[in-house]
Amino acid sequence: MQKESSIFLPSQVSVKVHPVVIFNILDHYIRRNDNQDRVIGTLLGFNNDGVIEIRNCFPVVHSESEQIAVEMEYQRKMLDLHLKSSPREPIIGWYATGNDINENSVHINNYYREEMGNITPIHLTVDTGLFNDTMGIHAYQAHNLSLTPDSSLGSYFSKLPLEILSFEAENAGLESIAQTKYSENQQPTSLLSELESLKTSLTKLDDMLDQITSYIDAVEKGTIQGDPHLGRFLAKTIQALPKANAQVMDKVINNSVKDLLMIVYLSSLTRSQLAVAEKVRQSLN
Amino acid sequence: MNIEEQIIQDYSNPKLDVVQIDGLVVLKIIKQCKEYLPDLVPGQLLGLDIGTSLEVSNCFPFPNPRDQEDENSESIAEYQLEMMRYLRDVNIDSNTVGWYTPTYLNSFFNESVIETQYNYQATINQKCVVIVYDPIKTSQGTLSLKCYRLTQSFMELFKEHPFSRERLDQANLHFNDIFEQIPIKIHNSQLINALLYEFDGASDNLSTNFDRLNISNTIYLEKVVEGMTECLESLNQELNKVYTTQRHIQTQKNNYIQQKTLEGKKVDEEELASMIKPANPPSKLTSLLLTNQINNYCDQIHSFSGNSLTKLSLLKELKK
Numbered sequence: 279m280q281k282e283s284s285i286f287l288p289s290q291v292s293v294k295v296h297p298v299v300i301f302n303i304l305d306h307y308i309r310r311n312d313n314q315d316r317v318i319g320t321l322l323g324f325n326n327d328g329v330i331e332i333r334n335c336f337p338v339v340h341s342e343s344e345q346i347a348v349e350m351e352y353q354r355k356m357l358d359l360h361l362k363s364s365p366r367e368p369i370i371g372w373y374a375t376g377n378d379i380n381e382n383s384v385h386i387n388n389y390y391r392e393e394m395g396n397i398t399p400i401h402l403t404v405d406t407g408l409f410n411d412t413m414g415i416h417a418y419q420a421h422n423l424s425l426t427p428d429s430s431l432g433s434y435f436s437k438l439p440l441e442i443l444s445f446e447a448e449n450a451g452l453e454s455i456a457q458t459k460y461s462e463n464q465q466p467t468s469l470l471s472e473l474e475s476l477k478t479s480l481t482k483l484d485d486m487l488d489q490i491t492s493y494i495d496a497v498e499k500g501t502i503q504g505d506p507h508l509g510r511f512l513a514k515t516i517q518a519l520p521k522a523n524a525q526v527m528d529k530v531i532n533n534s535v536k537d538l539l540m541i542v543y544l545s546s547l548t549r550s551q552l553a554v555a556e557k558v559r560q561s562l563n
Numbered sequence: 564m565n566i567e568e569q570i571i572q573d574y575s576n577p578k579l580d581v582v583q584i585d586g587l588v589v590l591k592i593i594k595q596c597k598e599y600l601p602d603l604v605p606g607q608l609l610g611l612d613i614g615t616s617l618e619v620s621n622c623f624p625f626p627n628p629r630d631q632e633d634e635n636s637e638s639i640a641e642y643q644l645e646m647m648r649y650l651r652d653v654n655i656d657s658n659t660v661g662w663y664t665p666t667y668l669n670s671f672f673n674e675s676v677i678e679t680q681y682n683y684q685a686t687i688n689q690k691c692v693v694i695v696y697d698p699i700k701t702s703q704g705t706l707s708l709k710c711y712r713l714t715q716s717f718m719e720l721f722k723e724h725p726f727s728r729e730r731l732d733q734a735n736l737h738f739n740d741i742f743e744q745i746p747i748k749i750h751n752s753q754l755i756n757a758l759l760y761e762f763d764g765a766s767d768n769l770s771t772n773f774d775r776l777n778i779s780n781t782i783y784l785e786k787v788v789e790g791m792t793e794c795l796e797s798l799n800q801e802l803n804k805v806y807t808t809q810r811h812i813q814t815q816k817n818n819y820i821q822q823k824t825l826e827g828k829k830v831d832e833e834e835l836a837s838m839i840k841p842a843n844p845p846s847k848l849t850s851l852l853l854t855n856q857i858n859n860y861c862d863q864i865h866s867f868s869g870n871s872l873t874k875l876s877l878l879k880e881l882k883k
Contacts, residue, residue, distance in 0.1 A: 298590040304754045305587050309654040337653040359646050362626045413761045447701045451593045454706040455586035456759045458751040468748050472705045472870050535875055538868045545864040
């Protein structure tokens with residue numbers, strides 16, 4: 279067995295998780311079998327110079343009643359299928375639900391290390407029991423504890439810094455699906471229209487402006503100590519604003535309005551043409 | 564009524580009011596489409612149909628044809644079957660309820676989509692749907708997901724081969740009668756709601772989106788107008804084709820009548836009708852689809868311009 283990285287070396291690894299992975303894990307947990315305390319699965323992603331990005335995952339069948347059994351055959355098969363559709367996402371580790379790492383976790387970790395060709399797997403835990411009122415999403419990497427190079431006293435799971443990472447489109451998606459948390463009685467909600475989402479964005483912007491104004495007021499009055507970083511950042515933001523001449527701005531806005539109106543006019547014209555064609559056809563039949 | 568009767572009744576009832584999608588599916592579609600760009604790779608939707616609604620609870624992508632040169636349709640079918648079998652082992656609904664496909668600017672009203680969708684609706688379940696996702700629109704800050712299926716009347720029409728012009732004429736189909744749009748609802752489990760609350764508290768940039776404050780996205784508008792122009796041009800070509808065919812028929816007729824008159828025989832109407840066989844009459848379906856597509860572009864322009872105008876007038880007020 280290859281030696282695991284020593285615990286004395288500071289860990290340079292950080293983990294980034296896409297929201298879809300956590301969603302998948304929670305969905306798997308909801309669909310678990312009767313009498314099953316926790317679920318496990320494989321994490322897919324890549325290691326980019328110490329920044330590990332977890333892009334995807336899939337569930338794996340296992341049982342831990344008297345002895346643990348992980349269906350490695352199932353795991354390999356699923357991995358093959360996933361590699362077929364996304365070849366650039368190799369296996370990177372494994373996940374489990376629950377807030378602790380127990381003896382079985384060590385064994386499962388060893389299985390995964392063998393599967394991955396002796397690369398130390400990343401272990402992600404999601405606490406579905408909501409202890410401490412949080413989801414408790416943590417990433418770990420196992421380290422070997424030993425006195426001599428050949429012996430092993432046990433494993434030590436060190437926590438890695440973890441960040442939820444999402445790109446533009448995912449943000450938009452997350453925002454739309456987040457509407458369900460405001461709905462009563464778990465009723466499904468419909469998608470936001472553009473106008474509604476614009477409104478939420480503007481409200482948020484307004485809130486942020488209010489917040490910063492009150493902060494600046496407070497600093498001016500001397501009730502709180504100003505933060506130089508924040509001040510510099512604000513100055514930068516204000517500098518980034520283009521200096522707009524009122525007349526030029528007016529012109530720009532008016533031009534855009536005219537352009538838009540013309541396009542709307544043209545498309546309405548097209549539409550009425552279509553309608554006329556349709557009527558002609560119907561009357562001919 | 565016992566549950567089996569209920570299932571059979573649900574299965575044979577073609578009515579579909581709403582499609583309920585799990586948040587997980589939305590995120591998965593977004594992720595997979597992002598990965599494959601610029602290729603548009605479709606995938607399969609899994610779930611259940613209950614009464615007049617359809618629940619989509621999971622999905623998986625098809626392999627990208629570009630990555631596997633030797634792939635054929637058989638191995639894709641095998642991939643689907645295997646994937647579904649393994650997903651069933653972890654209690655995921657292994658029941659096909661349709662498919663999803665990414666698209667640019669909603670330009671998906673074409674014959675291959677119709678054929679695929681027809682196969683789903685005819686062989687698997689009448690309630691099968693296609694979910695269309697627009698990555699460009701979504702990157703502007705508003706999720707663009709639409710759900711369609713073929714209308715019953717079009718299904719009836721398409722069922723009987725050959726799909727001829729006469730039968731389309733008889734059916735008197737409006738271009739809006741090919742696809743029907745089905746409203747989408749989003750559903751999340753309690754645990755996922757809890758996670759969303761946690762995201763809310765954790766960091767601001769996960770939940771806010773200022774991309775959509777962009778005042779006038781002229782590039783987007785330009786692309787839509789471009790697409791529409793292309794469509795109009797193709798429609799024009801179709802019309803020209805019809806015109807050429809008509810003229811061709813007319814010349815044939817005239818030649819025939821001339822010949823008969825020269826021979827001093829009476830013109831036999833039946834013989835005339837049997838003689839004239841237009842070579843490859845243009846498909847009426849193409850023009851119907853093009854019309855549908857143009858109509859769709861118009862809708863997009865209207866909704867986009869409406870929003871931009873709102874934003875512009877807001878800005879004008881702000882400036883004062």
